[in-house]
Amino acid sequence: MEDRAQDRSSRITRAFDELAPDYDHGHHDAVARALIDFMRPATSGAAADVACGSGAVAVALAAARDADASPVLAIDLSPAMIESGRERAEHAGVADRIEWRVSEAVPLPVPAASLESICCASSLHFLGAGALADWRRALRPGGQVGFTMPAASGFRAGGVFAELVADLPLPDSVDAASRIAIDAGFVSARAEALRLGRRTVFLVTAFMTR
């Protein structure tokens, strides 16, 4: 079982390391910005950008946080994606407000009930349902989660990525998208459809009970 998980992590690392130079920043940055606008996460308290890739969320989060807030934890398996995130953070002037970590993100390397906000853009369909359960462990009471999911219709993972999509069914409506959070045990879930050209992405946010 451990070998299979290790093999999967290695395949994800390879796939995204190879993709990094051609990563579609236009689409993914728009999704990440929309997620932050939709969530309006707390400007203080510990925050994580899970499967951060090139850090679109981490950089936006870091820029919007209080000056004395702790650094955003930005975690991803792919060293190449993280490297591109570091460069982005340098350009944006927030390099000292982000702690980059090359690591498996499920489970998150944080104590239980330690995070105020968890953000995850364009990645939950690779992480799978186990991530949602782990976020409930990692968030403090009242903490907020925000994630995006591609709409089932129109989404087709190509090539090597097709084998890396996880066990979580993709939503086909706003209701189905918020149900992902509710079924995982979160409360006060909201979802919205974001249309980008021919692609639809659902933005979801929800909270831990207090």
Ligand SMILES: C[S@@+](CC[C@H](N)C(=O)[O-])C[C@H]1O[C@@H](n2cnc3c(N)ncnc32)[C@H](O)[C@@H]1O
């Ligand atoms: C489509 S990219 C999204 C990246 C970024 N969040 C964004 O909005 O551009 C998916 C990312 O998930 C990462 N990833 C997938 N599974 C992971 C896992 N189990 N642990 C850590 N990172 C993972 C990949 O390395 C990749 O960078």
